[in-house]
Amino acid sequence: MDKVFDLIAREQQRQDENVELIASENFVSERVLRAVGSCLTNKYAEGYPAVRDTGSRGRYYGGCRWVDQIEQYCCDKWREAFATDYHVNVQPHCGSNANLAAFMSVLKPGDTILSMSLSNGGHLTHGSPVNFSGKLFRIVSYDVTAEGFIDYDDLARKAAAERPALILAGASAYSRIIDFERIAAVAKECGAYFMVDMAHIAGLVLAGDHPSPFGLADIITTTTHKTLRGPRGGMILSRDEEFAKKLNSAVFPGTQGGPLMHVIAGKAVCLREAAQPEFKVYAENVVKNAKALADALLARGFDLVTGGTDNHLMLADLRKKNITGKDLQTKLDEVHITVNKNAIPNDPQKPGVTSGVRIGTPACTTRGFTPEDMPVVADCIDKIATDFESNRKAVLAAVAELVRKHPIYE
Numbered sequence: 001m002d003k004v005f006d007l008i009a010r011e012q013q014r015q016d017e018n019v020e021l022i023a024s025e026n027f028v029s030e031r032v033l034r035a036v037g038s039c040l041t042n043k044y045a046e047g048y049p050a051v052r053d054t055g056s057r058g059r060y061y062g063g064c065r066w067v068d069q070i071e072q073y074c075c076d077k078w079r080e081a082f083a084t085d086y087h088v089n090v091q092p093h094c095g096s097n098a099n100l101a102a103f104m105s106v107l108k109p110g111d112t113i114l115s116m117s118l119s120n121g122g123h124l125t126h127g128s129p130v131n132f133s134g135k136l137f138r139i140v141s142y143d144v145t146a147e148g149f150i151d152y153d154d155l156a157r158k159a160a161a162e163r164p165a166l167i168l169a170g171a172s173a174y175s176r177i178i179d180f181e182r183i184a185a186v187a188k189e190c191g192a193y194f195m196v197d198m199a200h201i202a203g204l205v206l207a208g209d210h211p212s213p214f215g216l217a218d219i220i221t222t223t224t225h226k227t228l229r230g231p232r233g234g235m236i237l238s239r240d241e242e243f244a245k246k247l248n249s250a251v252f253p254g255t256q257g258g259p260l261m262h263v264i265a266g267k268a269v270c271l272r273e274a275a276q277p278e279f280k281v282y283a284e285n286v287v288k289n290a291k292a293l294a295d296a297l298l299a300r301g302f303d304l305v306t307g308g309t310d311n312h313l314m315l316a317d318l319r320k321k322n323i324t325g326k327d328l329q330t331k332l333d334e335v336h337i338t339v340n341k342n343a344i345p346n347d348p349q350k351p352g353v354t355s356g357v358r359i360g361t362p363a364c365t366t367r368g369f370t371p372e373d374m375p376v377v378a379d380c381i382d383k384i385a386t387d388f389e390s391n392r393k394a395v396l397a398a399v400a401e402l403v404r405k406h407p408i409y410e
């Protein structure tokens with residue numbers, strides 16, 4: 001037991017001492033931590049509360065009086081925060097499970113999905129051959145332009161030619177606004193379901209910093225732990241009762257057993273926090289910090305895919321800097337800066353090496369980093385990419401100063 005708690009303390013120390021730039025990570029509030037670490041982890045609650053959102057026959061276990069209320073409260077908070085009447089399923093254990101259930105609710109194995117490939121910025125669950133999505137369905141990918149922007153004309157052409165059953169929008173490493181309206185029109189034209197995976201940008205959508213897919217998409221999936229700043233988990237929202245019924249049975253009993261009630265409580269706390277005016281300021285600052293960091297990297301000779309960012313992340317193309325994504329990730333780790341290697345479109349390197357790194361600002365913005373800090377961060381990254389040995393000590397000192405100025409938990 002002591003071993004585990006010792007390791008948790010070390011991880012806390014690592015988080016305190018590192019500049020966290022992984023675009024999909026964040027720091028939850030102490031209230032979210034408390035909910036996720038609560039007695040709710042003891043409770044089995046297969047099924048759904050027998051109320052709206054579910055069309056369900058209720059739970060398969062006794063003793064669900066309080067967890068029923070928590071789950072319903074969580075669904076209500078989601079609708080309130082996104083100002084939507086969409087139906088909500090808060091049970092998916094993670095984003096991948098949410099996507100699995102979403103596909104299984106309206107598709108049959110072998111159906112065609114038109115989506116963005118992993119190598120162009122999509123997610124594994126959007127059709128990678130090593131994932132269930134690529135194994136179960138026929139995948140057609142829309143391209144990005146030479147500069148890395150979604151090629152909407154290619155998307156429309158492929159939709160007309162391939163007649164997909166479902167068109168999927170959303171990405172893990174795309175730094176620009178996604179034109180949901182344009183993709184929805186294409187889906188309508190070819191009679192496909194329109195699904196949006198807003199995992200990365202959900203917090204920005206909520207705060208109005210990215211156009212919303214609500215009212216356009218039939219199904220919306222998300223994770224709760226990225227820009228939304230909630231516990232690790234997934235969610236599905238759907239346009240109407242008919243989709244909701246199919247989705248609920250695709251989650252349970254289709255692809256999951258008992259829900260993680262402690263995480264559902266954390267999701268409710270997260271959405272209550274995200275509905276406060278402070279969250280709008282936070283999301284705005286995420287975008288401001290990303291722009292400031294992108295500008296500072298460009299000024300230091302880095303290439304960025306698409307030339308910049310509209311959201312919380314950027315994808316640096318390192319070829320001009322003569323360092324691979326893998327090498328830069330490892331070296332930055334040693335000076336307490338955390339990023340992840342990431343393929344750039346048409347990457348000449350293997351997926352385990354890559355020519356790029358993905359850099360995001362949601363986590364450092366939570367601990368109070370401002371646009372004034374971004375040139376310092378860019379300078380550290382540049383120094384390490386250029387000459388690791390000579391600059392290592394100076395960068396460690398600069399990072400120590402940044403994290404001292406901005407503690408995670410006061």
Ligand code: PLP
Nearest residue numbers: 094095096123171172197199223
């Ligand atoms: N969808 C997108 C766009 C993602 O970026 C991710 C995770 O990075 C997922 C789905 C999957 O989420 P999880 O890791 O919770 O399964």
